[in-house]
Amino acid sequence: MTEEQCRQARRYLAQAKRVVAFTGAGISAESGVPTFRGSDATWKGIPAAVASSIGLLEQDLTTAWEWFDYRRTLLKAVSPNAAHIALAQAEKRFAEFLVVTQNVDGLHQKAGSARVVELHGNIWRGRGLRSGRRYDLPAAPLPALPPRGDGDEPLRPDVVLFGEMLPAGAFEEAEIAAARCDACLVIGTSGVVYPAALIPLAARDAGAAVIEINPEATDLTPHLTLSLRGRAGDIVPRLFEDVA
Ligand code: BJW
Numbered sequence: 561m562t563e564e565q566c567r568q569a570r571r572y573l574a575q576a577k578r579v580v581a582f583t584g585a586g587i588s589a590e591s592g593v594p595t596f597r598g599s600d601a602t603w604k605g606i607p608a609a610v611a612s613s614i615g616l617l618e619q620d621l622t623t624a625w626e627w628f629d630y631r632r633t634l635l636k637a638v639s640p641n642a643a644h645i646a647l648a649q650a651e652k653r654f655a656e657f658l659v660v661t662q663n664v665d666g667l668h669q670k671a672g673s674a675r676v677v678e679l680h681g682n683i684w685r686g687r688g689l690r691s692g693r694r695y696d697l698p699a700a701p702l703p704a705l706p707p708r709g710d711g712d713e714p715l716r717p718d719v720v721l722f723g724e725m726l727p728a729g730a731f732e733e734a735e736i737a738a739a740r741c742d743a744c745l746v747i748g749t750s751g752v753v754y755p756a757a758l759i760p761l762a763a764r765d766a767g768a769a770v771i772e773i774n775p776e777a778t779d780l781t782p783h784l785t786l787s788l789r790g791r792a793g794d795i796v797p798r799l800f801e802d803v804a
Contacts, residue, residue, distance in 0.1 A: 561788040561795060569786055569799050572769035576742035578656040580734075581647050582759050586748020586774060588667055590641045590793040597750050603627055614721040621689075621714065625705040628717040632683055632700035640671035643747065643792035648672035650800045656741070660734040662749060662756050664719045677734045679726055679756050686715030694718055731755055738762040745799070746772040748792050751780035760784065771799075 573579070585595040594601065601608045606627075610616060617624040640648075648671040651657045659668050659676045664683040668676045686695045688709045695709050706714045720726055735758070738744060744763035751757045760780055764770045770784040773795045781787050788795050 561790045565786060565788055566795075566798060569771050569788060570801070572743050572771065572785075573799060576769075577654060578737070578741040579650070579654050579658075579743050579745070580737050580741045580759070580763060580768075581657070581659045581745045581747060582734075582738075582749065583647075583659060583661045583663060583668070583747045584749025584751075585663060587643050587792045588638075588641070588663055588665055589748065590643070590791060591638045591667060593635065593638055593665055593667075595748075597752070603630065609722075612719075612721055614723050617716060617721060621706050621716065625702070625707070625717065628683060628719070629700055629702050629705065632697075632702075635665055635683065636700050638665070638667070640667045641793045643796040644668055644671035644673070646797040646800055651675065653800070656737070658734075658737045660737065660759055662753065677730050677737075679720070679730050679734060681717070681719035681727060683717060683719055685718035687718040688713045689716055726755065734759050735762050738768070739766045741766070741768045744768050744770045745796070746770060746774075746780060746784065747796060748774060749778070749780075751778045
């Protein structure tokens with residue numbers, strides 16, 4: 561990122577009244593949370609993409625839970641980084657400020673963001689297989705798998721797996737905010753997963769300045785207003801330095 565690019569991004573934010581911050585796994589990378597793509601990570605010999613699929617969950621709920629509880633155990637020691645904190649602090653400076661995240665780690669809320677739309681759910685919650693009711697789960701590791709809700713109902717992780725619908729209303733709320741915003745930050749996402757990747761495109765189509773923060777070029781880069789190359793923890797706090 562050049563100084564001029566940074567100044568340009570700040571000018572867009574200084575003029576904005578309504579801001580959407582669209583985030584992906586890269587914003588949590590500096591907190592120590594692994595990203596999804598660009599690695600061939602496996603767990604017990606199962607590729608991560610398969611472990612996070614509806615196929616595994618339908619075939620073997622207990623093994624699916626072992627994967628998610630393993631992830632919950634790793635995540636419980638993790639803290640928000642400078643990028644999460646900068647977004648949480650920026651919230652009060654704009655008439656409207658919404659974080660739209662694909663992440664399931666809950667780090668935006670932990671940093672203090674009050675307005676967060678979670679497109680892909682939250683790993684700290686379970687959902688009733690029969691009732692669809694959501695439950696806050698006890699700390700990881702869980703004492704028994706699968707965890708159970710009222711009436712001994714088995715729970716599944718409250719996350720969105722490939723081929724599953726997004727939580728009711730979440731995409732719509734994000735899309736409405738994107739279509740109204742003046743500036744949209746696109747932080748730490750490869751932009752390959754749909755329908756989530758439509759959010760920055762909706763902001764662009766509505767005339768917003770759309771600013772990407774990512775060390776790498778992505779599928780979204782050619783469609784956006786400005787691309788700032790670098791790490792979220794370095795760049796995001798700098799963007800808000802001059803915003804009153
Ligand atoms: C840094 C950094 C630093 C690193 N600072 N940056 C249209 C076209 C084609 C396919 C589809 C389509 N519409 C739907 C689909 C199918 C599918 C899909 O999108 N597939 C594509 C992959 C091809 N979508 C779905 O299935 C979705 N559902 C759906 O469409 O429902 C309708 C329907 C239902 C039934 C039938 C048909 C349609 C659901 C998608 C759910 C995604 N779930 C996951 C797993 C969650 C649970 C878990 O945690 O295990 O969500 S997959 C995974 O990818 C996770 C993430 O939220 C998501 C996005 O990944 P993200 O965040 O972008 O991470 P990475 O790793 O890809 O990128 C990290 C980035 O950070 C990189 O760019 C780095 O450079 C950068 N970075 N360090 C800043 N320090």
